[in-house]
Amino acid sequence: MNLNFKHEWIETNIGLLAVLTMLAISVGGLVEIAPLFFIDKTIEKVEGVRPYTPLEQRGRDIYIREGCYLCHSQMIRPFRDEKLRYGHYSLAAESQYDHPFQWGSKRTGPDLARVGGKYSNEWQVQHLVAPRSMVPESVMPNYPWLLATPLDLSDVSGRLKALRKVGVPYSLTQAERDANTTKFGETVAAQLHIPDAQKNLVSQANFGNYDGDRSSISEMDALVAYLQVLGTMVDFSKYSDDAFVDNR
Amino acid sequence: MSEQKSQSQTAQTTGHAWDGDLEEYNNPLPTWWVYTFYATVVFAIVYWTIYPSWPFGKGWIGGASSITYVNSEGETKTHSWNTRALYLEDMNQAAAAQKPYFDKISAMSYEQIAKDPDMNGFIISAGKAIFADSCAPCHQSGGQGVVGFFPNLTDDDWLYGGSYDKIHETLVGGRRGYMPAFSEVLGGEQIDQLANYVASLSGIGHDAAKAKAGNALFHGEAAACFYCHNADAKGRKDVGAPNLTDSIWLWANVPATAGNEGKVAAIRGVIANGLNKGVMPAWAGRLSPEQIKVLTVYVHELGGGQ
Numbered sequence: 001m002n003l004n005f006k007h008e009w010i011e012t013n014i015g016l017l018a019v020l021t022m023l024a025i026s027v028g029g030l031v032e033i034a035p036l037f038f039i040d041k042t043i044e045k046v047e048g049v050r051p052y053t054p055l056e057q058r059g060r061d062i063y064i065r066e067g068c069y070l071c072h073s074q075m076i077r078p079f080r081d082e083k084l085r086y087g088h089y090s091l092a093a094e095s096q097y098d099h100p101f102q103w104g105s106k107r108t109g110p111d112l113a114r115v116g117g118k119y120s121n122e123w124q125v126q127h128l129v130a131p132r133s134m135v136p137e138s139v140m141p142n143y144p145w146l147l148a149t150p151l152d153l154s155d156v157s158g159r160l161k162a163l164r165k166v167g168v169p170y171s172l173t174q175a176e177r178d179a180n181t182t183k184f185g186e187t188v189a190a191q192l193h194i195p196d197a198q199k200n201l202v203s204q205a206n207f208g209n210y211d212g213d214r215s216s217i218s219e220m221d222a223l224v225a226y227l228q229v230l231g232t233m234v235d236f237s238k239y240s241d242d243a244f245v246d247n248r
Numbered sequence: 249m250s251e252q253k254s255q256s257q258t259a260q261t262t263g264h265a266w267d268g269d270l271e272e273y274n275n276p277l278p279t280w281w282v283y284t285f286y287a288t289v290v291f292a293i294v295y296w297t298i299y300p301s302w303p304f305g306k307g308w309i310g311g312a313s314s315i316t317y318v319n320s321e322g323e324t325k326t327h328s329w330n331t332r333a334l335y336l337e338d339m340n341q342a343a344a345a346q347k348p349y350f351d352k353i354s355a356m357s358y359e360q361i362a363k364d365p366d367m368n369g370f371i372i373s374a375g376k377a378i379f380a381d382s383c384a385p386c387h388q389s390g391g392q393g394v395v396g397f398f399p400n401l402t403d404d405d406w407l408y409g410g411s412y413d414k415i416h417e418t419l420v421g422g423r424r425g426y427m428p429a430f431s432e433v434l435g436g437e438q439i440d441q442l443a444n445y446v447a448s449l450s451g452i453g454h455d456a457a458k459a460k461a462g463n464a465l466f467h468g469e470a471a472a473c474f475y476c477h478n479a480d481a482k483g484r485k486d487v488g489a490p491n492l493t494d495s496i497w498l499w500a501n502v503p504a505t506a507g508n509e510g511k512v513a514a515i516r517g518v519i520a521n522g523l524n525k526g527v528m529p530a531w532a533g534r535l536s537p538e539q540i541k542v543l544t545v546y547v548h549e550l551g552g553g554q
Contacts, residue, residue: 008264035303078335080342085381087534089335118534120527123386126397134394135385212525237533241336242319248300248330 044093044247048233050184051097051168052226053191054156054201055208059226061159062219063102066143073104074113074230087114088236091244097168109140114231121210124224146220147211157197170194299329349374350538358412361545368549375546378539382531383547391550396501397525402551405496407526409485410554416544418528419535425488425526430471430519438465442473443516449481450495453508488526499523 010017036042052060063069076082078089090113095101119127126133129147131140160170170192171177180189191200205217210224262272296302299311310328317336318324327333349370353361361367380389387393391401399407407425408418430439438461445462447454466473466481474481476489483491490498497503500514531540547553 006264007262011264035308038306039303039308040306041308078332080335080338083335083339084377089332117529118382119385120525120529122397122525122527127385134397136388209524240320241339242317242325242327242333245327245330245332245336248332 041247042092043096044091044244046091046093046234046239046244048235049093049096050188050233051163051170051192052229053204054160054197055204055222056226056229057159057163058151058156058201059222059224060098062146062223063226066146068112069102069104071106071108071140072110072112073102073107074111075103076111076113082111086111087231090231091234092247094231094234097163099163099166099168112227112230116228116230116232121208121224121228122212124227125211125220128220128223146223147213147218149219151205151217151219151222153198153201153217156201157194160194160197164194170197353538353541358541358545358548361541362549371542371545371549374539375542378535378543379546382535383543391547393498395497395503396499399498399526400496400552401547403496404552404554405491405494406485406552406554407483407488407490407498410548410552412544412548412553414485415547415553416540419540419543419547420530420532422530423488423526423528425523427476427489427518427523429522431521434465434471434519436520438471439516439519440512441465442471442519443512446481446492446515446519447508447512449493450502452502452511454512499526 010020051057074090074095076086076088076090083089090103094113095103123134125147127135127140128143130142130144131138160168161172164170164172169176169180169183171180171189172194177189177193180192183189184192190196191204193200202217204225205221206214208221208225210222210228211218211220260274260276262274265271296309297311298313300308301311302309310330313329314326315329315333315337316324316326317333317340319336349367352367353370356364356367361371379391383391386398387401388398393400399405404410406414408414408423430442434442441458441462442465443462444454444458445460445466448456448459448462465471466477467479476484476487477492478484478489481492482494483489490496500511500518502511502514505511505514531543535543
């Protein structure tokens with residue numbers, strides 16, 4: 001091995017040391033990251049996954065603002081006990097429009113990846129305002145201000161534009177909207193059109209009346225709309241239970 | 249010991265000197281450490297061949313070990329080892345263990361299940377687990393419900409019916425409660441009269457004159473309460489309208505309200521504002537038909553089954 005190599009060459013040449021250190025560190029990253037650009041089996045091909053509507057997206061922002069992710073994960077692992085409690089294991093495809101994803105690894109509360117539709121809106125509202133009134137042994141904090149705080153609608157299109165920049169297909173032009181119509185269908189494409197974001201948000205909130213109070217659109221409306229869509233986009237009855245077994 | 253030994257021998261140095269005389273020892277690693285390191289390299293190579301490892305083309309090398317499972321179409325398949333195949337195998341084993349029970353449950357009628365001591369034991373343990381996760385958040389762990397939100401499942405008062413079939417129907421398709429807000433069509437005084445009448449049905453202290461007027465409203469076309477609550481005020485289960493005569497309260501928190509005035513006010517609130525709640529989620533998509541059947545019997549046995 002000794003081909004007249006001396007540590008001294010590297011150790012006394014700071015430029016060479018920096019370059020070689022970079023190279024050594026890069027190997028680890030390249031081996032793990034580079035193949036992901038070529039492998040086409042990481043994201044499952046399923047129907048139904050779409051970006052969040054403006055109202056759901058605002059709810060997601062509130063979810064992150066309130067730090068829900070500190071106690072709740074959104075990733076059901078492929079284990080029998082998790083299937084029995086939470087439902088079908090999470091697919092990579094289901095969080096493809098999440099920036100950042102909410103997978104998490106710490107569960108003080110239950111996983112929320114498929115909480116959508118599991119409880120009524122009414123339960124969600126009451127449980128967020130006063131968790132122990134619904135689940136006596138809960139350690140979750142109260143979030144009463146969600147119901148009292150009107151939702152800030154002014155910046156919704158800005159928020160969607162930011163997500164568009166990182167690759168979520170919200171549309172700004174007619175051409176982009178047409179592409180969404182092809183991909184997601186007309187109803188969803190209309191929801192993803194940024195120029196109509198505020199209008200869409202208001203109409204979804206008024207129609208859904210998620211917080212049970214029609215007089216205004218509160219942060220609760222947005223958060224419950226988000227919770228109620230979690231994990232509901234893919235219809236698993238359309239797939240065999242081993243349809244995604246290759247994607248691992 | 250080894251430390252003394254290496255230091256007593258002729259010191260190897262890295263060969264370079266800083267500031268003229270500052271040198272660095274170059275002590276070789278202990279032999280056991282070096283061989284352990286080589287062993288881990290060999291272990292890694294063996295591991296690569298058994299389990300999924302290196303990226304290759306558009307996928308990756310699956311590895312030599314494999315898992316055999318039966319999918320939902322009943323096809324037996326063998327797949328290279330991964331967590332999702334392992335999960336399917338695990339589900340197969342559990343399904344095989346539960347199959348004798350679930351087969352029986354599919355084949356037996358509700359009444360037969362309830363009468364069979366062995367099946368009853370299974371219902372109590374399996375049903376309790378499903379109930380605790382799916383139902384208890386609203387109906388509470390004992391099924392006692394929450395006044396003002398979710399009905400009590402342990403009493404014999406049912407909004408939509410307490411027979412096996414009706415409980416099953418509720419579980420499969422869910423429910424949605426609705427009562428119009430009568431403040432839109434009635435004046436405050438009329439609502440007060442109605443509230444007094446409803447209070448009188450359950451023997452709560454009330455104003456007899458108002459209750460008499462309320463009685464007329466209840467059975468008249470202006471308020472038309474009898475459409476849903478029936479002329480005898482005992483409710484109609486096909487629309488989920490509760491019995492108003494049994495002193496059991498779900499929406500108006502009468503039991504916890506002090507004084508007859510307060511109790512009547514609680515009833516008045518419900519009549520004035522109506523109800524657009526009482527949503528029960530549909531469980532058909534979330535639970536298997538056998539699980540729903542187990543739950544049906546479990547809920548029926550909570551105390552109020554009819």
